[in-house]
Amino acid sequence: MNHDWRAGLAGLEPHAPESFLQDTILTETHASSAPHYEQQYLDLMRHIWLHGDERIDRTGVGTRSILGATLRFSLAGEAVPLLTTKRVYWKVAAREMLWFLTGDTNIRELVRQGVHIWTDWPLDAYRRATGEAIDRDSFEARIIEDADFARRWGDLGPVYGAQWVNWPIYEPAGDGLYRKAEMGRNQIAELVNAIRSTPGSRRLLFTGWNVAEVPQMALPPCHMTYQFQVADGKLNGLLFQRSCDLGLGFAFNIFGLTMITRMLAQQCDLEPGEVIWQGGDVHLYLNHAPLVEEQLSRIPQGAPTLRINRQPSSIFDYRIEDFDVRDYSPQAHIAAPVAV
DSSP: OOHHHHHHTTTTOTOOHHHHHHHHHHHHHHSSOOOOOHHHHHHHHHHHHSSEEEEETTTOOOEEEEEEEEEEEEGGBBBOOOOOOSOOOHHHHHHHHHHHHHTBBBBBHHHHTTTTTHHHHHHHHHHHOOOOOOOOHHHHHHHHOOOHHHHHHHOOSSTTTHHHHHHEEEEETTTTOOOSSSSOHHHHHHHHHHHHHHTOOSEEEEEOTTTGGGGSSOOOOOOOEEEEEEETEEEEEEEEEEEEETTTTHHHHHHHHHHHHHHHHTTTEEEEEEEEEEEEEEEEEEGHHHHHHHHTTTTOOOOOOEEEEEOOOTOOOGGGGGGEEEOOOOOOOOOOOOOO
């Protein structure tokens, strides 16, 4: 095992004496045989902050980054891996997931619900195109009030939901030509049917990474591929995320994975098993130093649960009122800027 990695986990400077590292890690291991589920996330954050490769990224902000990370969380007893070292506004993530499942790609409906997490991209495009120094609140007000303005400036392109429930397919149009079919492939509906009919399949997945349409997207899918497995009457869910902003995005991504896994399990008469998150480029932005330092100073605690209050007739019929998080008493929210 690399000594610098162990130093990161122990919260120590790299190259500390090996015997001291061993003593520290053995002491921590014996002190708690069952570490809090969030500790693995904090360990990953510390490791990236101490040892990640520092680079200039697409946004120009700069990051510290590693390639490849895996975290696992049990969903037994209605458990949900919400971060407790800072407040996570889980209803925002839940509303986003339900929005994805509608296939909508315009921010108007999200903004109507008070969800702002997608506004920065169309706002930035509008400012660059028009030169108008409009603030976010004014832009969102126009999105809500003016349907034509929303159609022109609020659409994100064929992101996430468009691929999940309406992946484009093409049909013969005669004379060797093809045309885009009115309705594409609904990966989510097909997934539900596949889990029910062929639970042993290794093809229980959906993806948002449509190579042909990536250039049209405001942001190519970060949480790009979800795969599921049925084992011992339980549904396990895995997310491969090509790019993860560990400081801000991860908390929403892991909640979304948990939420869709529970919904699919309920629709298919299975129990939720565990969720596995796999990150490709996992990074922390250099301007998130206050967030990282503050969060690493906190101790995770508590065991929140996620309950689904009813079983709709379809995976597409859930409402925000159907989801209830209990026993969640997080520490204070930590603000940080989003890199666009």
